[in-house]
Amino acid sequence: MLETSARLLRLLSLLQAHREWSGADLADRLGVTPRTVRRDVDRLRELGYPVNASPGTGGGYQLGVGAQLPPLLLDDEEAVAVAVGLRAAAGQGVEGIGETSVRALAKLEQVLPYRLRRQVGALNAFTVPMMRSPRSPVDASVLVELAHACRDSERLRFEYRDHAGATTRRTVEPHRLVCTEHRWYLVAWDVDRADWRTFRADRITPRPPHGPRFSPRPAPAEDLAAYVSAGVSTRTYAAQATVRLKLPMAEAAQVVGPSDGVLEPIDDRSCLLRTGAASLEVLVIHVLLMGVDFEVIEPAELTEYVRQARDRFSRALGDGPSIDAEADRAVATGDGSGT
Known part of the structure; x- marks a missing residue:
């Protein structure tokens, strides 16, 4: 069973890496018979992967376009490239994709091997983007940690620094991350204050361990972007x-x-x-x-x-008193003609 599963993953990786494969080529790459390739293709179709087959000597197998996005397989270089791109999008507050980038980055970093995490960290640490940066940059790892807590409905503990620099300890039930062009905000239920609060992510320092899990509350507003905007x-x-x-x-x-x-x-x-x-x-x-x-x-x-x-x-501008001031002076000295 394990051998079959590993072969299916290998087959899927080959189909994603190349536009079209003949049955013979796939069989040779996988070390199996063409009949086994056909059975494995059928299994991929059962899992939701749209594998198209063209008959004849010039035909072959091709990964088609499906109604939903199935899981993708990435090699090491592709995984690093995607992670770096997602971090850049999240850190620069790209309009419309910032929050989505953080969610995707959270999923990817959860399964990245340690050696690839080091590569991603090095690329980000020693790369200077030549573009407008957000007013208050926030570490992407903090955003990922906040996103995980929102996704898992897990209580979050952190130190929060207010505008005056004073620090308080907070325990919250995180709901959503909201991003603008310049800043990130966490909308959460403050457990100790028994009310909804909005926190600037760049002022948050997570203090794990987090938890326990909680049942999510109804959102404080239907339009969270407008809610945060009104708050800040x-x-x-x-x-x-x-x-x-x-x-x-x-x-x-x-x-x-x-x-x-x-x-x-x-x-x-x-x-x-x-x-x-x-x-x-x-x-x-x-x-x-x-x-x-x-x-x-x-x-x-x-x-x-x-x-x-x-x-x-x-x-x-050296224009002298305003018109209203002249009128006020005229009334005060009795020089106004009136109407």
Whole structure:
């Protein structure tokens, strides 16, 4: 039985490595008869591998395209190449494939022999990518460990460093990893605080042993990306605001990142931005730097800070007092004509 299984794996590897094989060539490579090759091909088909056969002297066997992806066999060089590529995609926060890369990397590294893990580690340690890096790089091995805990529904223990540098010990039930262009976040149920929390992965230092297993809870939101975006851009700040951006939502999304705020459509010419900052003064600068015309919806106090910023800019440009300031002075001195 073991010999047959090993031969099937060898046959599968040959079919994946070459476009087409004749029955005689496969029999010669495997050291069996053509009849045994036909039986082994039938077994592969039963396992879900779409092996096509062409009759005649010019025919042969070919691995076709199936409805589902069957397991693949990789040689050492191929495994190293795939692992390095997945690490690069995960570490650089490539849009749309970062989380998928981590899941695939977790599966691959689980079965990589130690000698190949060393090769992958060396290639990553001594390679400098000439591309924009994330603001807060996180070790791919940490992402893999977090992904394993999410997949296995296993309690996770780690030290967490907050923005001020203070460290706390956490025990959580991990749910999902969420990635943006610049950062990775772990959404998890904090056991000690009995509530959902979002953790920046670059501030996590795992402290195994992990466990035990747990029954997953319903997610805190249907759209986890929007949930994390609202948490890191709005809920975490003391000052919060809603402004109307005079730009279609699709265009605004090119300017406003997930860590800058949450966008909601209004019509084909404008959208809402919900965002936050340490103070209303900082919030004004935050919105101004987006370079988009806007209108304050709430809070009302933000309008006064916008007015103050306008007056400062006007004075900095040497334009003298603002129009409102001139009007206020006229009313105060009795020079206003009124209407």
